[in-house]
Amino acid sequence: MAQYSAQLDGVFVALADPTRRAVVRRLGRGPMSVGDLASEFPMTLPSFMKHVRTLESNGLIRTVKSGRVRTCVLRRERLAVVDDWLAEQRRIWEERTDRLEQFVTGEDNS
């Protein structure tokens, strides 16, 4: 649960930047090498690599190195996490209410 929440936070962080969103959109069309991706963005390679690392560390993309080429692949399953945010909020409140109920109907806590 805490891990899931951290995952969700990470996804939101990763998607909070227009460059990173554009990368995700681009990778939605298929895998691409870092070099080809970077050439589409008006920034230095080191700056771009930082975005790639953020996307990777938050699990939105995978990168695979083959020889000197690093290829980025979108992890769609992680994006599904965002879709479920309302269900997740509901679960948090339901479980919180369960715990409150157990607490007040359990031991005498007056």
Add this chain to the structure above:
Amino acid sequence: MNPDLDLGLERIIRAPRATVWNAWTDPARLAQWWIPAPMRCQVDRLDVRPGGAFVTRMSEDGEEFVPHLDACFLAVDALERIVFTNAVDSSWRPANPAPIAMTATITFGEHPDGTDYRIVVRHGDPESRAQHEELGFADGWGTVATQLAALVEGTR
């Protein structure tokens, strides 16, 4: 309530209203149920009055506590209602809480079996949601959904 953004919850809790109210408003009691075990909860501030602070922290190991909620009470009616939001923090600064801004209204009603406990949580329309839609996998999921819709609606 906007069904796409908000959620409602209702539960009959078999305990007197005052007991449920105390579980919410006494820091030592709140700490025991607010966050799921095995995580530990520390209630830093619980000033249950309009404008009062609501600050909790959590810990995985019982040693290092990290921020959990930094919110502000909007309305408080003893034994009846608590309203708080994390869109304004405990020092009344506008906040952009992750993952989402919300206003929670908790009502405690009398019920023959105990307490009629209701929650309404209203969420802001988070930008992140818009961003997600903006990602619009028109060339992925979107296309599939359109095809599926066309199929079930019998259009071509």
